[in-house]
Amino acid sequence: MFDIIHKIFAPELAFLRNAILLGILAGPILGVIGSMVVTRRISSLAGASAHTALGGVGIALFLQRVCGIAWCSGELGAVAGAVAAALLVGLVNIYAKEREDTVIAVVWALGMAVGLLFLDYTPGYVDWQGYLFGNILLISPQSIKMTILLDALVLVPAFIFYNSVLATTFDPVFSRLRGLPVNLIYLLLLVLTALTIVLLINIVGIILVIALLTLPAASAGCFTKHLWSMMLCATLLSWIFVIGGLVASFGFNLPSGPVIVVIAGVVYLLSLCTGKFIKKN
Amino acid sequence: MSCCCHAPVVEVEGLTFSYRKGDAPTLEDVNFTIKCGESGCIVGPNGGGKSTLLKLMLGLLTPDKGSVKIFGLTPDAAARSIGYMPQYHQLDAAFPATVLEVALMGRARKNLFGRYSKDDLEKTRSALAEMGCSGIEKRSFSTLSGGQRQRVLIARALASEPELLLLDEPTANIDPGAEEQFYATLELLKGRMTVLTVSHDLGFVSRETDHIICVNRKVSVHNSGNFTSETADEVYHHKVNLIRHEHSCFCHCGDGEEK
Numbered sequence: 001m002f003d004i005i006h007k008i009f010a011p012e013l014a015f016l017r018n019a020i021l022l023g024i025l026a027g028p029i030l031g032v033i034g035s036m037v038v039t040r041r042i043s044s045l046a047g048a049s050a051h052t053a054l055g056g057v058g059i060a061l062f063l064q065r066v067c068g069i070a071w072c073s074g075e076l077g078a079v080a081g082a083v084a085a086a087l088l089v090g091l092v093n094i095y096a097k098e099r100e101d102t103v104i105a106v107v108w109a110l111g112m113a114v115g116l117l118f119l120d121y122t123p124g125y126v127d128w129q130g131y132l133f134g135n136i137l138l139i140s141p142q143s144i145k146m147t148i149l150l151d152a153l154v155l156v157p158a159f160i161f162y163n164s165v166l167a168t169t170f171d172p173v174f175s176r177l178r179g180l181p182v183n184l185i186y187l188l189l190l191v192l193t194a195l196t197i198v199l200l201i202n203i204v205g206i207i208l209v210i211a212l213l214t215l216p217a218a219s220a221g222c223f224t225k226h227l228w229s230m231m232l233c234a235t236l237l238s239w240i241f242v243i244g245g246l247v248a249s250f251g252f253n254l255p256s257g258p259v260i261v262v263i264a265g266v267v268y269l270l271s272l273c274t275g276k277f278i279k280k281n
Numbered sequence: 282m283s284c285c286c287h288a289p290v291v292e293v294e295g296l297t298f299s300y301r302k303g304d305a306p307t308l309e310d311v312n313f314t315i316k317c318g319e320s321g322c323i324v325g326p327n328g329g330g331k332s333t334l335l336k337l338m339l340g341l342l343t344p345d346k347g348s349v350k351i352f353g354l355t356p357d358a359a360a361r362s363i364g365y366m367p368q369y370h371q372l373d374a375a376f377p378a379t380v381l382e383v384a385l386m387g388r389a390r391k392n393l394f395g396r397y398s399k400d401d402l403e404k405t406r407s408a409l410a411e412m413g414c415s416g417i418e419k420r421s422f423s424t425l426s427g428g429q430r431q432r433v434l435i436a437r438a439l440a441s442e443p444e445l446l447l448l449d450e451p452t453a454n455i456d457p458g459a460e461e462q463f464y465a466t467l468e469l470l471k472g473r474m475t476v477l478t479v480s481h482d483l484g485f486v487s488r489e490t491d492h493i494i495c496v497n498r499k500v501s502v503h504n505s506g507n508f509t510s511e512t513a514d515e516v517y518h519h520k521v522n523l524i525r526h527e528h529s530c531f532c533h534c535g536d537g538e539e540k
Binding site: 039041160161162163164166167169170171173174175176177178179180181221224225226227229230 | 339361372386387390391395396397423
């Protein structure tokens with residue numbers, strides 16, 4: 001154990017320290033957005049958004065390398081793809097009244113398929129596995145700055161508009177009657193969820209991102225009786241999962257994404273079992 | 282409450298509505314008026330259009346033809362005068378919120394920060410007290426029984442100081458004891474505000490209701506006194522058993538009438 005801690009501070013392991021720092025900064029975002037995703041039951045929407053991020057990456061890299069549009073980076077593509085998918089499903093939900101799960105499944109699969117096709121036509125090496133399974137080596141000082149920005153974008157409105165957020169999450173119909181901007185809050189939540197997903201892709205990858213987004217909040221939900229305490233508890237749990245997972249994966253020479261998700265999954269199962277006995281009253 | 286003027290509260294005129302263009306209408310040529318201080322019970326078979334009518338009154342749907350006016354305004358404009366109690370099982374059963382937090386949502390409004398004032402808290406607490414929920418204020422909403430959840434949701438509606446109260450299936454999924462309690466509650470509210478109740482359960486038709494609004498694509502309104510088994514058969518297109526509720530165990534407050 002001592003050995004691992006000693007190694008983490010070795011100069012050649014700056015990437016690991018960056019990943020841990022990103023995990024610490026991402027904790028509050030995971031706590032707030034994760035709790036909202038769980039209580040509003042939009043985790044499959046978040047899944048569709050994550051997979052469409054790959055579509056965005058594919059199109060962006062294709063434009064950059066084939067059409068010579070230099071500013072079209074993979075990260076920008078991921079953000080555009082994830083936000084577009086989340087808003088598309090959200091708007092269909094609000095206005096078109098189609099079957100939600102069908103729309104989500106279509107966007108989910110189509111987003112990924114488009115990404116893989118474009119990546120196939122893109123010349124040069126593309127680390128698509130890094131997008132799918134996460135690659136903490138991709139975490140740059142730039143990602144740290146973006147995470148701090150996202151912290152502000154998530155925490156400030158969550159604190160200021162807490163009561164409106166609570167009311168619209170619990171009962172959108174009633175909140176609408178009280179004059180709250182229900183659709184605006186919903187769409188804003190979707191955009192922030194999409195941005196959170198893109199942030200997490202570097203740590204755990206597209207395929208496992210839903211687990212990291214929902215498991216801390218779902219575990220916290222077993223013990224808490226307020227939305228705010230659920231958010232706080234989920235923040236603490238995401239710190240434990242991400243930092244614990246990164247250190248363990250480094251110590252045992254395992255891929256970090258799966259280790260983080262397995263730890264989170266085990267804690268969730270334990271929370272489900274013990275939560276039944278600890279009566280929330 | 283200002284319920285003494287006999288001004289129309291709900292006015293529905295020539296309303297036709299269908300969910301998809303070209304489909305047979307869910308509601309057709311609906312006309313009725315409910316006046317201030319009156320109470321009504323919306324009954325009809327499943328799929329007859331009760332929930333659709335409720336959604337039209339709440340402004341969640343827009344009529345294809347005709348109009349719905351609440352206090353002479355569009356439902357959207359009148360929304361803040363409407364207190365609404367949904368069926369509790371439409372809400373997330375595991376949602377992390379306490380009884381007080383849920384009831385306070387009745388005071389939610391569009392302002393910059395959405396903070397609740399001392400006045401909001403007082404009005405919410407007195408609404409909870411009126412529904413007999415003061416003792417469970419700090420409990421988690423998700424641990425309550427069906428009857429308790431319904432009372433908390435009525436308290437939330439009352440906290441918003443409505444002039445029209447819409448109750449969706451208040452007696453569904455609650456045990457008979459809680460149902461009796463609910464009738465007593467309804468009796469207290471009547472007269473203070475206009476109360477409309479949706480029920481799939483014809484047994485709900487009680488003599489405490491002024492109007493019985495029968496919804497089965499078309500809508501007919503009966504005075505509760507004239508509502509007989511034959512009328513019910515007509516609405517439901519088959520034989521139904523009508524049970525009248527005579528609430529011998531609850532006394533009327535105010536009017537001195539012995540039941």
